[in-house]
Amino acid sequence: MKSSxxxxxxxxxxxxxxxxxxxxxxxxxxGESAQxxxxxxxxxxxxxxxxxxxPACSCRSCSRALAEHPDIVVIHPEKNRxxxxxIEPVLQxxxxxxxxxxxxxxxxxxxELMTEASQNYLLKSLEEPPGYVTFALVTxxxxxxxxxxxxxxxxLRAQPGVPQERTLQEFNPRQLFTRDHFTAPGIVDMAYWAxxxxxxxxxxxxxxxWEASYQAFRHLEANGNADIAKEILHNVYSHVQR
Ligand SMILES: [Zn+2]
Numbered sequence: 659m660k661s662s663x664x665x666x667x668x669x670x671x672x673x674x675x676x677x678x679x680x681x682x683x684x685x686x687x688x689g690e691s692a693q694x695x696x697x698x699x700x701x702x703x704x705x706x707x708x709x710x711x712x713p714a715c716s717c718r719s720c721s722r723a724l725a726e727h728p729d730i731v732v733i734h735p736e737k738n739r740x741x742x743x744x745i746e747p748v749l750q751x752x753x754x755x756x757x758x759x760x761x762x763x764x765x766x767x768x769x770e771l772m773t774e775a776s777q778n779y780l781l782k783s784l785e786e787p788p789g790y791v792t793f794a795l796v797t798x799x800x801x802x803x804x805x806x807x808x809x810x811x812x813x814l815r816a817q818p819g820v821p822q823e824r825t826l827q828e829f830n831p832r833q834l835f836t837r838d839h840f841t842a843p844g845i846v847d848m849a850y851w852a853x854x855x856x857x858x859x860x861x862x863x864x865x866x867x868w869e870a871s872y873q874a875f876r877h878l879e880a881n882g883n884a885d886i887a888k889e890i891l892h893n894v895y896s897h898v899q900r
Pocket of ligand 1: 707708709710711715716718719720
């Protein structure tokens with residue numbers, strides 16, 4: 659994994675082995691707010707799941723609302739800032755082992771609103787968190803963070819936009835594979851389409867297609883090679899359609 663990585667929202671539907679591929683423990687999740695939230699939520703879910711790490715998982719952790727999970731802490735700004743005394747108790751509790759999950763997830767929402775004192779206080783923990791802790795600094799404006807904070811984080815960029823419901827109804831997966839249409843936004847539509855189909859039918863093939871959309875997107879983003887991305891996706895698609 660590079661130090662800056664682009665993630666398709668909706669992110670990987672099944673366990674992508676993020677940790678194994680070098681996911682850091684201090685993450686800066688950037689992008690538009692709706693997508694950053696989706697990505698942070700996916701991370702929170704996967705890092706605290708106690709069982710299958712799939713969207714269908716119904717383990718104790720996956721069934722629990724994020725806000726009520728004992729190993730997920732979400733810090734929100736109050737009156738447009740995040741003060742040091744909001745962060746302090748969380749950091750002081752970091753050495754309490756997770757109650758349920760393999761990991762503990764600390765989600766700082768609108769992280770750019772941390773005061774300078776908060777950011778400086780956070781620095782040390784960002785540098786050497788206990789092995790089971792992951793920080794996600796979620797922000798649309800990473801420029802609002804101190805350079806010292808940014809430089810300690812691995813950047814995960816959530817993009818691109820979620821397609822409108824109408825767009826999705828009109829989406830024709832077959833058309834995606836014609837030369838003019840094979841674009842990153844098209845792949846995102848495919849991901850959503852496959853997700854919807856999976857939800858409606860429960861067919862594993864659509865789950866694979868959803869995942870393949872993610873891989874194709876990564877390929878396209880990484881080297882701009884549409885042919886490889888198209889081949890990846892088309893293989894899975896033709897398999898599903900059989
Ligand atoms: Zn689970």
